[in-house]
Amino acid sequence: MFVASIYGYVVGEPWKLVAPIDGDKNICGWTPGYEDYTHLLIGNIDAAAQPSNVQNVFDFGICVKECPTTTTDTIECKTTT
Numbered sequence: 001m002f003v004a005s006i007y008g009y010v011v012g013e014p015w016k017l018v019a020p021i022d023g024d025k026n027i028c029g030w031t032p033g034y035e036d037y038t039h040l041l042i043g044n045i046d047a048a049a050q051p052s053n054v055q056n057v058f059d060f061g062i063c064v065k066e067c068p069t070t071t072t073d074t075i076e077c078k079t080t081t
Contacts (some may be wrong), residue, residue, distance in 0.1 A: 021058050023080040029061035037063035037078050 008014065013030075020028045020040030029038035040061040042048050048060035065076040 020030050020061065020063070021046050022063045022078070023059045026063060026080075031078050034078055037065055037076075039064050041067060041077065043077065059066070 014075045016030055018026055019030055019038075022028060026034050028034055028040050031057065040058070042057070042061045044060055048054060048057045053060070062080050063078045066076055
């Protein structure tokens with residue numbers, strides 16, 4: 001098991017396991033065309049945190065180049081359906 005884990009880490013792409021996924025199931029930073037969009041922005045966190053949506057929280061997300069620091073920042077993102 002240890003050897004298989006080391007092999008998977010060295011040969012595979014383990015960072016895909018912790019990369020954010022947008023509402024269209026694109027892996028931010030990994031899906032072709034999304035390489036520069038490495039962060040996930042959930043625009044309406046209140047709606048995403050509702051008990052009925054907690055299992056689908058990523059459906060509210062979009063991949064962005066940088067997270068905004070103020071409410072007036074322009075956001076470069078990949079839109080979702």
